[in-house]
Amino acid sequence: MIDATLVIAAYNAEATLSRSIQSALAQTGIRPEIIIVDDASQDQTACKARTFPGVQVDRLIRNGGPAAARNRALELATAEWIAILDADDTTRPDRLSNMIRLAKQTGADVVLGNFVPVTPDGSAVEGSAFLSETDVTDGTLLSLEDYVARNMVRHDAPSLGYLKPLFRKSFLDREGLQYDETLRNGEDCHLIFEALAKGAKVVVSMSPDYLYCVRPGSVSHRANPDHIQSLINADTRFLNKYQDSLSARTKMLFAQRRTALTDMMRSEQAISALKNRDLRRILSIFAARPRTAIKVSRQMTEAVAKRLKRRNVF
Structure with a gap:
């Protein structure tokens, strides 16, 4: 069996x-x-x-x-x-x-x-x-x-x-x-x-x-913004489907999750624009969501630090 x-x-x-x-x-x-x-x-x-x-x-x-x-x-x-x-x-x-x-x-x-x-x-x-x-x-x-x-x-x-x-x-x-x-x-x-x-x-x-x-990562390996948008869409469908049975706290948590996913998506879009040297796109993203600039800066700093650590620089 x-x-x-x-x-x-x-x-x-x-x-x-x-x-x-x-x-x-x-x-x-x-x-x-x-x-x-x-x-x-x-x-x-x-x-x-x-x-x-x-x-x-x-x-x-x-x-x-x-x-x-x-x-x-x-x-x-x-x-x-x-x-x-x-x-x-x-x-x-x-x-x-x-x-x-x-x-x-x-x-x-x-x-x-x-x-x-x-x-x-x-x-x-x-x-x-x-x-x-x-x-x-x-x-x-x-x-x-x-x-x-x-x-x-x-x-x-x-x-x-x-x-x-x-x-x-x-x-x-x-x-x-x-x-x-x-x-x-x-x-x-x-x-x-x-x-x-x-x-x-x-x-x-x-x-x-x-x-x-876990394979050796690199700064170039990023999440796909379209895939993140799909997650946001799936969350929305879930909330619509079960809205009558979800607690107020669950709905609040999903709202917080949506904010975090949206921040991640905008950050990935900004990093892609940076790689492509698309200044207009970068400014557009930062203007629409100013905190994205802070998140992108932190992500790139962490990525560089990890790369230096792998090379035993410090």
């Missing part, structure tokens, strides 16, 4: 996919089903996936983003528990058995798993898990207010939206929930917003057994 389905949405992932699949196959204490959905890759991702016996591989005709690929995998999944694994990440062998055990102990419909940032060679980054016991404790039950409050795009608190989830499939099916395919990032977070609004019991697993690959 299959205990859990591991879903891997993959796009141009031939270089990293094998390690992810191997870690999925190595799960202990359960019998896993592994479904790879190739999001219309332009490389040999699907061919690489098909070299693993027993792994189910599907391929989208058009590139739809991770949400579309995961929705296809949800359609194909047969297990009661569904776990998300990115194509460049890996997972420790006991992760799913531990998360399922916690879900059964707490009656959870969703378990959010802690992770350790690692370099491509598997070395821990800064040697610590994403969440510490000072942030949240193991088995903590989250309300919608709690979850929105912990997804405010702030630098001083870890965002729970980064945690990779385990879903109870029967809950998703009963409530008709799936990923928002307009989103190219934040899709897990928004599905959990929906689940909480539908009454899901969501808990946190503090075991840092998901290995999140």
